[in-house]
Amino acid sequence: MNSADQVAELIEKLKTSGIPLAEAAWKTALACVGWPYVFGARGELCTPANRRARYSDAHTTIKTKCQNFDGKGTCKGCKWYPNSKRVRFFDCRGFTYWVLLQIYDWKLAGAGATSQWNTESNWSKKGKIADMPKDMLCCLFVNKGSKMEHTGFGLNNETVECSSGVQHFTTRNKKWTHWAVPVCVSGDVPPKPEPTPEKGYAIVTGTKVALRQDPSVKSAVILRVNTGETVKLEPEPDDWDYVSYGGKKGWMMKKFLKEG
DSSP: OOOHHHHHHHHHHHHTSOSOHHHHHHHHHHHTTTOOBOTTOEEEEOOHHHHHHTOOTTOTHHHHTOTTTTSSSOOTTOTTSGGGOOOEEEOHHHHHHHHHHHHHOOOOOOSSHHHHHHOGGGEEEEEEGGGOOTTSOEEEEEEETTEEEEEEEEETTEEEEEESEEEEESSOOTTOOEEEEEHHHHTOOOOOOOOOOOTTEEEOOSSSEEEESSSSTTSOEEEEEOTTOEEEOOOOOTTEEEEEETTEEEEEEGGGOOOO
16 A cells, blocks of 8 residues: 555656646556545545544544544554555545546535536536446446435546545446546646756755755755755765765765775
8 A cells, every 4th residue: 555655756757757647647546545435535644633533423434443543542553554654535526536636736626426516617528327438537426316426536447436445446336327527637638848957956856855964864854845846956075075984884085085
């Protein structure tokens, strides 16, 4: 299971890879497989405090499935805390909302699956499942009476949805009754190429990259720089060399060295 940080890094790479944004959205959805279901959630970090904030008597699974719901224990060992890293949680309509927001910077309107479906400005086209277009990313819906009780993503015959957590199915279940193409997807174009920095500068591609006092991952962090920020490349000191000796690495004054 990926952590929230891993998925964030993947999203940044996908958005500058040159692939169609619909493909990037689908890969983002797949990267979230295994993340938990929490009613009313739209991608908040999975913490005890955030779980308590989303708790309701009608959805007790939030409380019963969280081993540290009161925040007085530990999340260590929880399947939703892989390698001591946080994941995010969703309900079904929060999942589709969050993925489209990350890739397209576009908000799917509607507080629930039914209101999303009924908001015509969300969709370029929609219909019944038998007429679902091939090779196009769609939001799928399950109709019961006058309501849409569930939603997720569909592409070809596969689906990704958040019901009992985020799940991927290679064959579309017969429960799905309707499809709709978000307006952001219908106008899908590859993202702009990654900007090229000026000579002597570099663009930060990682997430909250550490600026450290010394060239070591163990060195103290001065501050963290966000993705897309530009940093100036400073020349290395003329009177120092970075060397290794006896398994140790560090800086040594050049005037005491004779290079071969």
